[in-house]
Amino acid sequence: MTDGLYIHIPFCHQICHYCDFNKVFFENQPVDGYLDALGEELQMMNEEGIFGEGPLTIFIGGGTPTALSVRQLEKLFGSIERSVPKGRLVEFSTEANPDELTPDKLASLKERGVGRLSIGVQSFDEGLLRRLGRTHGPGDAERVIRDARDAGFENLSIDLMYGLPGQTGAQWEDTLDRALALGLPHYSAYSLIVEPKTVFYNLMNKNLLPLPGEDAEADMFRMLMDRMESAGLRQYEISNFSKEGFQSAHNKLYWQNRTYAGAGAGAHGYVNGERYSNHGPLKKYMNAVAEGRRPVFETHRVTAGEEMEEEMFLGLRMIDGVSGAAFRKRFGRDIRDVYGNQISRLENQGLLEEEEGCVRLTEKGVFLGNEVFAQFIG
Template sequence: MVSSVYIHIPFCQQICHYCDFTKFFYREEMADEYMEALENEIASYIDHPKQKVKTIFVGGGTPTAINNQQLKQLLEIIDTYFDVSSCEEYCFEANPGDLDETKIKLLKDYGVSRISMGVQVFDNQMLEELGRLHRIEDVYKNVDALVQHGLTNISIDLIYALPKQTLSHFERTLKEALQFDLPHYSAYSLQIEPKTVFYQRYKMGQLHKPQEEEEAAMFELLREQMNKHGKQQYEISNFAVPGFESKHNLTYWNNDYYFGFGAGAHGYLPGKRIVNLRPFPAYVKQAMKDGRPVLHIEEIGKKEQMEEEMFLGLRKLQGVSKTTFQQKFGLEMENIYGEAITFLTQKGWLEETTDRIKLTEEGSLFGNSVFQEFLLDDEELKLTD
């Protein structure tokens, strides 16, 4: 069963300097076209109204950048094709400053249960340098308004290891973020991605990230402060009051299936990963033609499934279950990955229990190096045949 739905709304009032997601400057007429194309795509996959799903996540771009009428139209499309009332989590991304009373009321009335706010940093000068439109006061206004309307399941996203950011500066951002005492926080180190403003500056020597040692110290501070304030780390970059973990993101980390709708969206269905067209004209044209605006379909065999089970599962603090692995693939984890597990355990990066393997605290600092050990070569592949 496909348990989750991701819907991409690619419009932004301003393009952030670090963002490499599919995004376009918002224009009303473009958004009108997009809504029609998006519904056509959804209808081509969902053959009956009110399909039951576990989670729905509307991301971007900036879903709240569209106008009130378009937001209502989007919410009605989702309500038509999916059984929102039985959904365990229905989440919208939002930028601080976008959420006026009308939009908040619409989200609440149509069953949205969780808001993920892209705050990034509590420093107005740094927000400007990131290309963000909002300011600190907008965060306070929007959180207050959401709570007043009963939308209390709020998450804040932060970015650390920013240009010019020091450990003490990040500590101030953490302190202010935690004053809200929200049920969920995400914090990611800055990644300089191609085709972004930051990448161009980096290539010209005009942008400098903090040293690796300082970035690691920021991560340690993050874990320490979140734990101190009762937000338990359940994934490398995510912290929550128990019971408020992101159910939708756990779909990804548990390597479960999900639909991906919208320009540049990725979907994961049994045996295949579907990647949609990114350019606006191409997406709209193909979605209106046959409802399948697909750039390419990647076949996912047992090898890739097992690798992803390890890569994604090890991001979670509870790690990967050996029992679940055997149930999914009909193979003992030790028979496939015994050598890698022994090597990483001896290195102090992995911890093994009777039924699980998981990253140690030190191992979480070297995640990419750990994940690389779970790539299967041709000899190991023979065991999966």
Template sequence: MARGVYIHIPFCHQICNYCDFNKVFFKNQPVDEYIEALGIEMKLWTENKEAFSHIETIFLGGGTPTSLSPTQLSRLLTLIKTYIPMEHVKEFTSEANPDELTKEKLEVLFNGGVNRLSLGVQAFQPELLKKLGRTHSNDDVFETIEEAKKVGFKNISIDLMYGLPGQTMDEWKETLKIAFDLNLPHYSAYSLIVESKTIFYNLMNKGKLSLPGEDQEADMYEELMQQMETHGWHQYEISNFAKEGHSSIHNRIYWDNDEYAGFGAGAHGYVNGTRYSNHAPLKKYISTLEAGERPILKTHEVTQSEKIEEELFLGLRKTAGISKSHFKEKFGCTIESVYSEKLQMLVSAGLISNDEEAVKLTKKGRFVGNEVFEEFLL
């Protein structure tokens, strides 16, 4: 049974140099046709009442959802409320660019049921923002947050990045200080990963991308964790920090290895034990739905051993780790019966803790999380 819904909006007015998500420039794109196609896809999926009877979260991602006009946003939200049962929805998030959120768009989102904003801020230094391909200013961030609060938004998060080209520790400390001064309920902070098919990847291959070394990046992560703790934000996942009661419910669905539907071009979902991905090209996505068919490119029925693997490498991202009682209830066996030697080895290395209630990363383990996760691939 799906707990959440992800809806992909692939349009952007500006393409960021580090982004590898499915996206296109907004201009001359079939935006209105795409929104109507989303409505068709939602209708087709949610006809399965049993699988979609208890949706807890909805997440608008991209691309950039706020690249849409107020009229287009309103139409999208109307379609969502038409086809997705809203009675159990606790959290309705929209990603946004600070320089695109007008008062009118904020009002459309809020009145349409969105109760959480996730702003792509990344840094507070103009030179770093320029390197990233971001077009907003610090004033855009401050004014948008203030306007969002006036409209009625209380749950606002911002994304930050470290390990950026040419970024110094002093700049990272300055970014954190400014972020804390905003006193928001939630922060996400990610190290830069240079993905293929991005501008940064091409620059790196040409030797034109100067990145901080691994030691400096680790120091930045240490600074992040220390400062968040000092200022009262609880780390509940490797890259996420929140005040009490404000952790992201939607992202917890992923880390809990629970099911969710993905709607839109290139979107991924996990429903009824099957992972699937949609066609990414807009024309293919739209034409398939106009023909009355689901736009699925490929599916994979997840095996029991794969579910156990995913439970470990997703669940260990949470600072609470993996509940042993929940694991046994879910899979009918103990973690030790599957991973006894791996657990002993990682405990000895100081990378995980293993007590009667849970298996979790230690602080040392958070620095090399991906290496730990790989140990649990069967």
């Protein structure tokens, strides 16, 4: 039985300049054929007993799920309803683009049980949005929040980005002002990471990507944390802030190192002690399903040592940290028996602390999280 289900929709009407996820341009793609294959994959997973009584969370991501038409969304939801038990479901989320989330799509999502929207806003600066390759404008983001509320959605989140090419502190502050003025219960904010095989990566290699620099990025992160705290939003993970009761249940599964199934081209899963990834290319994915088999490309049996490493470097992303009692219950060993040297060293550096039986990042450690996580790998 898995705790979560991730469903991947790899289609986009526009490819963003920073995105390295598995995606293709929507035009001239076999979208309906893909949705048929996805429905068959979900049915195979159900027949194998992967879902058990049903997942706790369902998350539809991409790509861009809202690139689908209303008819295609209905087709997708029909497949989910036929194959995925919902006896335990506590959260049903989907990603969305502001300029694609029309009132009729909102109505379809609401009617089919989606309760949480994660909307990719990224910035409220028109120029930065164009630089990112986004197709919406600041007004679209504000409009879609109004439309979502009119459709009955309360659990709303937006994604923001900082450390962008040419971005100034003043631009970031203005984006935070406009984002917080929406009064949402959840915000995610990520610093730009330039990934291979992206437009930004190619520009960086040509010295044509003017990034703000580490100090400026750290100042933006500090501004983010201060503004969110002032607005009554608790930082519960390095990049995520929420009001009470609105933390992302699905994303917490990842950070808590719990199980989840992944369906769709390029999707990843963690089931029965194995991490797996599906074929990414649509043709390979669809051919595998047509042959009556799960479209799994590769699997990896997670060793006990790897599982403990993941417990640490994923769990330490959470502001509450890793519970010593939970670690002992899961692995039968004391956390300091396994990682005492690393924890002590990081405590001496002011990057970790232990409080109420939990090992967690200090304020300084939050800024240097990747350096901390690296101490628990390998």
